[in-house]
Amino acid sequence: MSSQLRPESIAISAGRPPVSADAPLNNSIELSATFHAGGEIGYGRYGNQTWSSLESAIGALEMGETLIFSSGMAAISAVFATLSAGATVTASHHGYSGTMALLKTLEASGHIKVRYIDVANTDEVISALPGTDLLWLESPTNPTLDVADLPVIIPAAKEVGALVALDNTFATPLNQRPLEMGADIVMHSVTKYLAGHSDILMGSLSTNEASIFEKLSNARKLGGAIAGPFEAWLALRGLRTFPLRFAQAQINAAVIAERLSVHPKVSKVHFPGLASDPNHLRAKSFMNGFGAMLSFTIDGSSADADKVCAASTLITQATSLGGVESLWERRRRWPAESSTVPENLIRLSVGCENVEDLWNDIESALGQF
Ligand SMILES: Cc1ncc(COP(=O)(O)O)c(C=O)c1O
Structure with missing residues (x-):
């Protein structure tokens, strides 16, 4: 139902509990470290109904299956954790300072090789693509608001077989939906516009590729950077507006x-x-x-x-x-x-x-x- 609605309606209606007499309008804050055996979740690091409500709402806005994390940086780290040792990443030479510091750290430890580009310079981005395993984009960039030519760059990256991930924190799904443009992963610092009240930290990743979802879900399970149920509930409350x-x-x-x-x-x-x-x-x-x-x-x-x-x-x-x-x-x-x-x-x-x-x-x- 939600995917046919416009974003203003999705933000209000998605992630609600099933309708039945006397059912609540909002999901509760599910405080449980473990679950009775025999179900699909099993343990509190693998899933939680309060997370699922928020994940389906962000997923309906970004049009992809979504996982939430304890912060935006935890979500970014999960993407890099899925790369093989020695993978080549092409990324902007400036962007959110935490992402830049993570790239530099992973590069210094030999985990990845990084090609730094100016995202606003399309020719430079395209020349760096051959041999790239992951194109990490942030657009508009933090803090100088440079805009990458996504309709040109994303297909060019897919053509050379690179995975494309985009930090959509500044634009939000109201201004651009990277998965629709062909990106593989869209990331948010949910801390910012989606939650919107400067009271929690949270991150999200959305994708439409089952194999990528599986890898990211595994990275969250094993990395353990999970969101607290209370924070997930607050983020969904914020997302409504x-x-x-x-x-x-x-x-x-x-x-x-x-x-x-x-x-x-x-x-x-x-x-x-x-x-x-x-x-x-x-x-x-x-x-x-x-x-x-x-x-x-x-x-x-x-x-x-x-x-x-x-x-x-x-x-x-x-x-x-x-x-x-x-x-x-x-x-x-x-x-x-x-x-x-x-x-x-x-x-x-x-x-x-x-x-x-x-x-x-x-x-x-x-x-x-
Ligand atoms: C564009 C962008 N991406 C990612 C992050 C990291 O998010 P968080 O602080 O939720 O870990 C930030 C934080 O400011 C950001 O501005």
């Missing part, structure tokens, strides 16, 4: 990006929704929207950027993204952030507050230097 939250956050982000782009103290804005952004036409050609993440560099130093982030009263200075509340930070305050990211770049996760209140807060914070 994800399309509403995301729609409002996108509207706010577009207004703020436009205003930042003409602000005298801002030197550059990264937001694919701006007509002047180098990713704009590409994003417009295949994405349903431009998202609610943006980043900008100020006409000042890294110390000035720190002052700006500390001065806001409505926007919280904190890492992470995708919650109802707006968050910002200077990304290079993290030593793991790529040196290609400017020292004075501020990443802003635009939330659902009133946009004029947000803008007043930004303007006044920019007045601090």
Whole structure:
């Protein structure tokens, strides 16, 4: 039933318990480390009904069989755990800093070989593909919002026999559905937009290939990075309003990006929704929207950027993204952030507050230097 519905309806109706008189509308938080013998689950590290509700809801949105994990990084690690020793991975030379650190660690230990590419440079990506076992994509990228030409790159990778996995955290299934475009695995930091309230960490992987699902499920069983049932329940509660939250956050982000782009103290804005952004036409050609993440560099130093982030009263200075509340930070305050990211770049996760209140807060914070 759910797959014929539109995402706004799927988010509300998927993953509900079967209908019968006096059955509850919501699944309960199943707190059990083990299960009576003879069934399909068997043990709490192998499955849980509360997980299954969330998995079927995310799966209906991404159109694939889904597994949830204890965090986005646990989900990413499970993908890499399925690779044979010495496998060749092609990945962006910048993206979420945790993913980059994991790639570097696995490379240093000899587990994988990595070819780093600029995801926005399609020719460069395509030239790196022959001999690739896994193409790991993140698009738009964190934190500079580069957009990969997915309708060109995914088929090219499949043609050379590479597995294609995509971190869809920034775009969400509302803006792009990579499995429909031919990707093998789509990953989320559910921590962000899908759960949406900055109160839990969780990750997910979705796929339509039974053999890949089996490998990923095994990686979760053996790696043991499972989600807590309470967190899974909270994530599903959050997911019910994800399309509403995301729609409002996108509207706010577009207004703020436009205003930042003409602000005298801002030197550059990264937001694919701006007509002047180098990713704009590409994003417009295949994405349903431009998202609610943006980043900008100020006409000042890294110390000035720190002052700006500390001065806001409505926007919280904190890492992470995708919650109802707006968050910002200077990304290079993290030593793991790529040196290609400017020292004075501020990443802003635009939330659902009133946009004029947000803008007043930004303007006044920019007045601090
Ligand atoms: C794009 C992206 N992917 C993956 C992750 C990792 O997710 P988690 O923090 O849930 O482990 C993050 C975290 O910020 C992220 O921004």
